[in-house]
Amino acid sequence: MTSFDPARYLPDDLLARLRERAVVHDRENTFPHDDLDELRAAGYLGILVPEERGGAGLGLVEASLLQQRLAGAAPATALAVNMHLVWTGVAKVLRDRGIDDLAFVDEGAAAGEVFAFGISEAGNDLVLFGSDTTAEPDGEGGYRFTGTKIFTSLSPAWDHLGVHGLDSASPDGPKMVFAFLDRDDAVVTRDDWDTLGMRGTQSRTTELHGAHAPAHRVVRRLDPGPQPDPLVFGIFAVFEILLASVYTGIARRALDLAVEAATSRRSKKTGTTYANDPDIRWRVADMALAYEALPPQLAALARDVDSLADHGGRWFSLLAGVKHRAVTMAKSVVDDAILVGGGSAYFSRTELSRLYRDVLAGMFHPSDPESAHSTAAAAWLGPVTA
Structure with a gap:
């Protein structure tokens, strides 16, 4: 690990540009589209994706060092990108354990697609172990999600949103359902991010109005509560x-x-x-x-x-x-x-x-x-x- 050089992926000139723009995004309460474009072009969205799938093949150790370096230049950009890296990191954790359920995350990230984290809900201190969002079976293995997610970083830019919800309708329910949504009219993003700090993350509230995840994008059905999954x-x-x-x-x-x-x-x-x-x-x-x-x-x-x-x-x-x-x-x-x-x-x-x-x-x-x-x-x- 001592030979790893974070500057290879985040060179000084790139960080200088990000630091300069961070001032503007903080002042104007805007999303750092230019930062994301530069990071995408540098392959940063795929740092945890294996090389055979078009990524850099790095581990969590290296990703941690890179995020420390990125945060030193543009904290809001780093925090926003963090939520994408969470999903590519989860794909790696599963893959390392012989489970390739999130291959589509790897492939999408390597192609420059952005994955966001839609788990947080107001007042839900159960976090991963419970949800106020309804997950309604579509009869074909997919689900329609209805609820409100908060602190959805990358709101102006994400392509796919990882969410969870509660299926209380199935005979074996209740079950916690984890799935991925694409942008469509059933996903409404409020323009409500006006905060004290981390303004560039644009972690807006997201309304789900029967947003559909087809069967091949449903990745887990688990009992509510703590799980060893x-x-x-x-x-x-x-x-x-x-x-x-x-x-x-x-x-x-x-x-x-x-x-x-x-x-x-x-x-x-x-x-x-x-x-x-x-x-x-x-x-x-x-x-x-x-x-x-x-x-x-x-x-x-x-x-x-x-x-x-x-x-x-x-x-x-x-x-x-x-x-x-x-x-x-x-x-x-x-x-x-x-x-x-x-x-x-x-x-x-x-x-x-x-x-x-x-x-x-x-x-x-x-x-x-x-x-x-x-x-x-x-x-x-x-x-x-x-």
Whole structure:
């Protein structure tokens, strides 16, 4: 893994263009179509697709490093693309375990098609294990989905939307149904994404009005509740690792900006740079100590997923934990970077100000702090007893 060079897939000149455009998309609340076009042309949508299907054949370890690098330039672009990479990552997790149910995802991604993640629902803290969306059988093995999905990143650009819903009508129901939809009139995207940060993701609300998934795009029917199915594991594992990677990348950029500020700002009182101030040195060191713990954790967990390691029942605690630590670390590092940057960082035109707003989104993604702590408690203490 030491020979892997992220700059091969995300060269400095590309990142510079993405960073420059990120300012505009944040200010104007627009989707980064140009970013997506450049990433598509560079083959980035297929980094997790095997070479024999037209992709780069990378593993989750390398994808994590790439997402960290991308997030350092354009956090919203990285978070949006993350949701596409989740599905290609799930296809890899399944394929590595001898299950090729998502071959069409690989093939579509290699051709430049965009897959989006339509799972989140308002008030549904069951997430993967339950749904308020109705999945109605069409009598031919397919389903029609009716419901509302929130935080649908890539809303202006996706070609296929992975969703879940509850089938309560079939004789063997209720069943959780996972399937993929194409854009049509039964899928309505609201233009309602006006948020504090991560504005470029354009994670709009999506209404499903009997949206149809034919039988060959229905990938699972599972009992509601926690399941050992590889699809559920794949979604959770890839989602948590790549999400943590984005926020770790934001933290690294904030740390770099803090170092830049400390070494360039000069104190009128001492006549030297703030890099020589003991309080600033302590603060930057504290940021570095917090940040440097996360990349090795991400690499280790991603490698375990790639190598089919068996953590048994501890998997969900490990994955929820790394996501929780990444987003809380990133928030703390950006907070400190703002202080090191001084009063100028308070202006909305500065990159640190944008990172400050962008990093706040981390707390809203699954697993949230309550879920992460509940999962960890169950792993170490067992279930709650009467």
